[in-house]
């Protein structure tokens with residue numbers, strides 16, 4: 474069977490995500506047979522450096538021997554059992570470890586990021602209802618926010634391309650100005666701008682707190698907004714404002730959790746604790762779909778009652794899947810055994826150093842880095858820049874998926890110094906060799 478047959482079959486049988494399928498006529502998907510470390514290998518043995526961690530999920534490389542071994546062991550014990558009325562060691566251990574790491578508890582599991590967001594929104598509303606404040610039904614999110622694409626999560630997302638078509642199906646929500654420092658006035662520091670954005674939040678909640686259940690934010694980095702980065706002062710102010718007005722703070726750490734911003738969780742850099750934290754993506758090291766929402770004892774207590782309907786009657790079939798939990802435990806083991814956060818810090822310093830030519834490139838603006846995420850805007854980008862750049866990158870053995878005219882790197886943490894150099898050098902080559910891009 475040659476490549477061509479597989480591609481035709483994929484196009485016929487598979488409806489690919491986030492894709493206008495007609496465009497696959499000209500640009501077929503890349504058929505992958507195997508992965509190792511940061512590399513993906515196609516049917517012909519061509520390799521691609523997975524510089525976006527396969528949509529921000531992979532932490533320790535593809536086919537990581539330690540995660541593989543943990544999964545093999547788990548497979549011989551139990552692959553899945555329902556979590557209503559049953560429990561198992563991997564879900565208990567994972568919940569305990571996540572509680573220690575986040576300072577929250579009572580882990581409730583879903584299958585992917587969007588389901589975690591749905592869970593947090595429902596829990597927040599239901600908490601207020603159980604607490605005698607059923608009028609708190611509104612949610613506030615940041616301008617350009619992304620929280621997933623099921624209807625509830627899309628309601629608090631602010632990306633027109635994903636949202637506008639479905640507007641008639643969505644709940645009303647309010648967007649307050651984003652603290653993303655690209656939106657600052659000339660001469661305004663990221664911190665000053667973050668505090669100015671927080672004033673808008675305060676003005677909104679001062680008027681509408683009685684109707685507002687929660688503010689949901691992507692802490693420090695707004696991924697789908699094109700890696701919009703902001704000063705932690707915003708989170709500190711947002712925490713204080715939410716406390717003052719009796720509004721929950723939901724930290725959507727689905728993309729930024731598990732070390733991506735340099736600390737285990739991004740909220741740590743602001744020294745705050747949210748009322749809910751949503752986790753997914755890196756939680757299993759990029760192996761299996763799993764998400765979790767952790768919350769406070771106070772929220773949990775409002776559901777704990779003799780009345781069934783005061784409980785949180787939400788479920789997904791694969792809630793707390795043992796294999797996924799086992800992959801998550803193996804992932805946390807690697808963090809501990811390899812002192813990953815410290816190693817990444819050293820790696821990031823090296824990365825900044827070799828990124829000099831990017832910083833100086835005449836078409837590149839706003840080169841920025843938070844932890845293991847680096848991004849920049851490309852000037853004079855032609856129409857369809859993201860798609861053209863993506864294909865030019867593939868031709869040079871890089872998997873990069875720009876967002877608009879923003880190119881970003883979010884590689885697996887196992888990337889070596891040589892591979893980081895290759896990433897930077899080849900990216901510059903793409904901009905040089907194809908000035909029409």
Ligand SMILES: *Cc1c(COP(=O)(O)O)cnc(C)c1O
Pocket residue numbers: 585586587588590619620621622691696697725726727728729753754
């Ligand atoms: C990816 C993402 C989601 C949605 O997660 P899915 O697993 O794709 O449903 C939600 N919030 C943020 C910040 C994300 O990056």
